[in-house]
Every structure is written in structure tokens, then in C-alpha cells.
Amino acid sequence: MxxxxxxxxxxxxxxxxxxxxxxxxxxxxxxxxxxxxxxxxxxxxxxxxxxxxxxxxxxxxxxxxxxxxxxxxxxxxxxxxxxxxxxxxxxxxxxxxxxxxxxxxxxxxxxxxxxxxxxxxxxxxxxxxxxxxxxxxxxxxxxxxxxxxxxxxxxxxxxxxxxVDRSCFEDRAPHKRPFFYPGVLMPRTARTVVNLSKVKSGETLFDPFCGTAGILMETGLVGINCIGLEVQYKIMAGACMNLDDLNLDYSLLMGDACRLPFVDESMDAIVTDPPYGKSALIKAESMNYLYAMSFKEMYRVLKKGKYAVIVTGNPVRELVKDAGFVLHKEHHQRVHRSLTRVISVLYKK
Known part of the structure; x- marks a missing residue:
């Protein structure tokens, strides 16, 4: 049919x-x-x-x-x-x-x-x-x-x-949330990247750069267990406010994405939007170090046969390959004249 x-x-x-x-x-x-x-x-x-x-x-x-x-x-x-x-x-x-x-x-x-x-x-x-x-x-x-x-x-x-009820995404626009921070993914894009990971109900999705929890919000709303990691306390507190506003169950930790506090192969999916501006260097030694080490950690904690979806400002093909991932698909999303997001769908054999 x-x-x-x-x-x-x-x-x-x-x-x-x-x-x-x-x-x-x-x-x-x-x-x-x-x-x-x-x-x-x-x-x-x-x-x-x-x-x-x-x-x-x-x-x-x-x-x-x-x-x-x-x-x-x-x-x-x-x-x-x-x-x-x-x-x-x-x-x-x-x-x-x-x-x-x-x-x-x-x-x-x-x-x-x-x-x-x-x-x-x-x-x-x-x-x-x-x-x-x-x-x-x-x-x-x-x-x-x-x-x-x-x-x-x-x-x-x-x-x-x-x-499809598309109006509900407008209700969750970043500026309407209890805690707002500029430069985040819009809800429809956040939901789409969650879906690209093929995570199923009852499984666990992890975001090692959770920020204000835009990805985790869309994850929780479709019945997926969500865990987030954030390096800055103020941003993590704001993420809690946003998730609590939707009455979602979640787990948030403060920590370094280059040193994840999880055992090997413990996550069913990873979806994240790492920082790709000057703010990325608040804690990291360099952008290359941040990406290289965090990608290796993501590969370590992701289960075999599962997917990771990473949103970046430029292609990261060599870095994800060095981490061990297979690049399954790459999408380019133009945001404005100076920014085109690269959405990399990665697979762990």
C-alpha cells in the first residue's frame, strides 16, 4: 500500500x-x-x-x-x-x-x-x-x-x-522558555535530529553538550529517557528550569564532555549540538581538542549498532572517523549568511 x-x-x-x-x-x-x-x-x-x-x-x-x-x-x-x-x-x-x-x-x-x-x-x-x-x-x-x-x-x-501538530513546536520556541540563551537549535530542528538517531521509546539518549536542554526537551516529549551533561553551572540550572517546565523526567550532570562519567557502551543514542563559536573556548584548550576528545568519548559510551547525531558549524569527517565512527549521512542546514549547520549522522559498528 x-x-x-x-x-x-x-x-x-x-x-x-x-x-x-x-x-x-x-x-x-x-x-x-x-x-x-x-x-x-x-x-x-x-x-x-x-x-x-x-x-x-x-x-x-x-x-x-x-x-x-x-x-x-x-x-x-x-x-x-x-x-x-x-x-x-x-x-x-x-x-x-x-x-x-x-x-x-x-x-x-x-x-x-x-x-x-x-x-x-x-x-x-x-x-x-x-x-x-x-x-x-x-x-x-x-x-x-x-x-x-x-x-x-x-x-x-x-x-x-x-x-503532525507543528504548532506545538512554536509554543516551545527558545524565547518562550523559562531560561533563554541565544544560538540554540529551534525545536523542530532539535526534534528532527533526535529522530535521526533512531532512538526508541524506553531507550536512553545522551547529550554531552546539553546547554539549555533543547534536545533533551524534544527527547523527553517522545517518551525517551534523557541524560545531559553541561560544563557551566548557570547553563545547567537553566536547563533544569526548562525541563521542569514541561514536567519531564531527566538526569543532568555537571562535567567535562572530554571525560564522560559513564561506562563503555552504556547509551542507546547520542545527539548533541556542541558549541562552535568563541564560547566553546571557555573551558576547552582548543576547538580541535574539544571535538577530538569528546567524539572519542561519545564513541566509547555509545552501544554498538547505534547512532550518534552531531550538529557542528563545519564538516567534521576526519575527526569522527578518527574517533571510530562511520559517517552514515551528512546534512547541511543554512541558518544565515555566516552560518551553515552540518548535521552528521554517525554509526558505531
Whole structure:
């Protein structure tokens, strides 16, 4: 069965690999079917009810997607072709008698000049005529089923099986927290890097440069045990304030990321955003020393077969290789003119 993920479009590769990571966490068997502009279609081969439950769990973790659709059809982004495809749909796989529905159109960029409101009415009429007078009733305010058409380089139509609550990330914006410190990851990025680690519920994620706890906040909110380390007392106290504000369970320690107080292979995942400005030199001998030694320590405490995700200001390929990691994937995220973050996904064999 095909399922489509409506992507946020805020980054070229991060939304796609976040989805792959979350599907892996739920142990779904899938393959990439097609990748359109701001829409990823995957083929999932499992029992339908079980898939829907797992996709609901996936939606609760995702940060860089809007919704998940059970695909009904894919066609050219042409008005007549869309209507013809709708008329040929087996609608029973998406709606049952007596359920209400609404049709919504999302136009991505400038791929088409189709009038979205007119298309919604026309497709809605096609669905209505597939039933009888007592079935498939329209309810624009509170429908049981939402049919969604994503108009990108193709038209992907389907029924929404899950939505991502992106507004909650805005509620956790850094300036709204009890303790604010500039230069931290925004909540959606923090959640995404947590997801890239493929950490599962009940496992433990460790952040050796936890700062004000932005990564730990997103970790705790998805049911993951979180441990943080911070070298400055003032920042650690602020991290406690932020975590307590969300009523999360956590463990925070003061210490040096170059000398971690943990036994070998004790962590299920490591996700961190080390300092990469002048502030990094408050305690460290040099930036190179800080990174080299902390990466080796991260490798030591991470379990075999697990992932670490490190956010830096420049590529750190040689340093992570020297530490023992395999570079699984590297993403570049432009923040502003003078800063492009490098998100390195690392694997420990």
C-alpha cells in the first residue's frame, strides 16, 4: 500500500531522512516509491490496521512533515486528468458508508495554475456520486475523512490517516522558555535530529553538550529517557528550569564532555549540538581538542549498532572517523549568511 508524506519544504533532505528514521523505529517494512517536491511516497507492505497505528506513532514524532495520506491515486497535475483519476478510484478503501468527508487542495509552489477551490468542489462531487443519497456526505467543518490533493510536479491524492501538530513546536520556541540563551537549535530542528538517531521509546539518549536542554526537551516529549551533561553551572540550572517546565523526567550532570562519567557502551543514542563559536573556548584548550576528545568519548559510551547525531558549524569527517565512527549521512542546514549547520549522522559498528 502506498502512503504519502506531505513535507514541510523547509529543507531538502532532512524531512525525508527523518521519515525514514521514524519508519525504522516503528519497524515498518517499506521502500521509497517516489519523491516529488515536498511529497514523499513510500510503499509499506503490512496489515492495514497495524500500519495505521504505527503511522499515527510516526506522526507524533515527526517535525518536518504536515500530514500522512493513504494514497488513492497519482496522476499529472492537470485538471481533467485529476477528475478522470478521481472518477476511477475505488473509494471504499478510504471511506465507509455514513462517514462524512471534505476535500482539501495544497498547491506546492508554482507547478500549476489550477483553481484550488474549484478543484475541491469538482473532486468532492465525484466522490459524492460514487455513493447514494445516504452515504459519502460532505462536512466541511468536521469531516470524518479528509481527502487531500497535493499538487506538486505530480498530483498525489489520498485520505489523511495522520497529521503532525507543528504548532506545538512554536509554543516551545527558545524565547518562550523559562531560561533563554541565544544560538540554540529551534525545536523542530532539535526534534528532527533526535529522530535521526533512531532512538526508541524506553531507550536512553545522551547529550554531552546539553546547554539549555533543547534536545533533551524534544527527547523527553517522545517518551525517551534523557541524560545531559553541561560544563557551566548557570547553563545547567537553566536547563533544569526548562525541563521542569514541561514536567519531564531527566538526569543532568555537571562535567567535562572530554571525560564522560559513564561506562563503555552504556547509551542507546547520542545527539548533541556542541558549541562552535568563541564560547566553546571557555573551558576547552582548543576547538580541535574539544571535538577530538569528546567524539572519542561519545564513541566509547555509545552501544554498538547505534547512532550518534552531531550538529557542528563545519564538516567534521576526519575527526569522527578518527574517533571510530562511520559517517552514515551528512546534512547541511543554512541558518544565515555566516552560518551553515552540518548535521552528521554517525554509526558505531
Amino acid at each position: 502506498l502512503y504519502a508524506f506531505e513535507l514541510s519544504g523547509e529543507h531538502e533532505s532532512l524531512p525525508v531522512f527523518e521519515i525514514f528514521a521514524c519508519l525504522d523505529v516503528e519497524e515498518l517494512e517499506y521502500s521509497e516509491y517516489a519523491h516529488f517536491d515536498q511529497c514523499l511516497v513510500v510503499d509499506i507492505s503490512e496489515n492495514n490496521k497495524e500500519v495505521i497505528n504505527k503511522l499515527d506513532s510516526v506522526s507524533n514524532r515527526l517535525a518536518m512533515s504536515h500530514s500522512i495520506l493513504k494514497v488513492a491515486g497519482i496522476c499529472d497535475t492537470d485538471f481533467d486528468d485529476i477528475i478522470k483519476t478521481t472518477e476511477n478510484l475505488n473509494i471504499n478503501k478510504h471511506i465507509t458508508p455514513e462517514q462524512t468527508y471534505a476535500v482539501r487542495v495544497n498547491k506546492v509552489k508554482h507547478y500549476t495554475s489550477i483553481n484550488g477551490e474549484q478543484l475541491e468542489k469538482k473532486v468532492g462531487g465525484c466522490i459524492y456520486r460514487k455513493g447514494n443519497e445516504k452515504s459519502y456526505r460532505v462536512n466541511l467543518r468536521n469531516p470524518d475523512i479528509e481527502f487531500r490533493l497535493i499538487l506538486t510536479d505530480k498530483c498525489i491524492m489520498g485520505s489523511v490517516v495522520a497529521k
